[in-house]
Amino acid sequence: MSNDEMKKRAAAAALDYVEDDTIIGIGTGSTVNYFIDALARIKHRIEGAVSSSEATTQRLKACKIPVLDLNAAGPLPLYVDGADEVNCHLHMIKGGGGALTREKIVAAASDLFVCIADCSKQVDVLGTFPLPVEVIPMARSYVGRELLKRGGQPVLRENFSTDNGHLILDVYNLAIVDPPKLETELNNIAGVVTVGLFALRPADVLLLGTADEVRVLK
Numbered sequence: 552m553s554n555d556e557m558k559k560r561a562a563a564a565a566l567d568y569v570e571d572d573t574i575i576g577i578g579t580g581s582t583v584n585y586f587i588d589a590l591a592r593i594k595h596r597i598e599g600a601v602s603s604s605e606a607t608t609q610r611l612k613a614c615k616i617p618v619l620d621l622n623a624a625g626p627l628p629l630y631v632d633g634a635d636e637v638n639c640h641l642h643m644i645k646g647g648g649g650a651l652t653r654e655k656i657v658a659a660a661s662d663l664f665v666c667i668a669d670c671s672k673q674v675d676v677l678g679t680f681p682l683p684v685e686v687i688p689m690a691r692s693y694v695g696r697e698l699l700k701r702g703g704q705p706v707l708r709e710n711f712s713t714d715n716g717h718l719i720l721d722v723y724n725l726a727i728v729d730p731p732k733l734e735t736e737l738n739n740i741a742g743v744v745t746v747g748l749f750a751l752r753p754a755d756v757l758l759l760g761t762a763d764e765v766r767v768l769k
């Protein structure tokens with residue numbers, strides 16, 4: 552079975568967490584796109600969605616799912632999103648698609664975070680996937696030097712600007728043994744907007760698509 556089929560499986564399983572007449576927080580990426588396609592089939596049951604990126608907004612609109620502003624929606628019962636890596640504590644690296652800041656905001660405003668992923672995303676130690684760090688453009692070099700001091704190898708994501716008009720540094724060579732500690736530390740570097748570590752607010756449920764089943768981890 553291909554990774555895409557496993558993503559689709561995990562995405563379909565997330566429909567079980569959708570409650571009637573609620574507003575759903577929606578992440579970004581190819582796995583989430585499968586979730587949006589599945590959600591479109593039951594869109595009459597929900598009030599709408601809060602989006603984590605311009606790309607997701609476009610896809611929701613194409614599926615005729617109402618897109619609501621987070622400020623108007625208030626606390627959300629459910630957030631569904633993918634991950635680039637996830638460990639056994641459901642700490643994640645996210646931001647491969649560059650939507651980490653809005654993803655973190657919508658996740659923070661949600662009661663339940665359901666992560667959907669194919670089994671290739673499960674790791675023992677986070678950090679093989681380069682850690683995305685969103686930075687204010689004028690702080691790019693300073694933040695880069697601070698990341699080097701911590702053993703990382705920051706690489707500017709070429710020809711890329713986030714939905715918020717910022718840059719992304721992808722940080723290689725970090726073996727992230729204590730994700731909450733590193734998230735806190737990197738968050739405190741001046742000029743960092745968001746670190747793509749989601750450990751202080753991890754997922755609550757992981758739906759992992761495998762060739763045989765969807766494994767549920769909590």
Ligand code: 5RP
Pocket residue numbers: 578579580581582583632633634635644645646647648649650651654
């Ligand atoms: C986007 C993300 C995505 O969740 C992550 O990159 C996983 O993407 P995909 O579902 O395409 O594998 O964090 O910013």
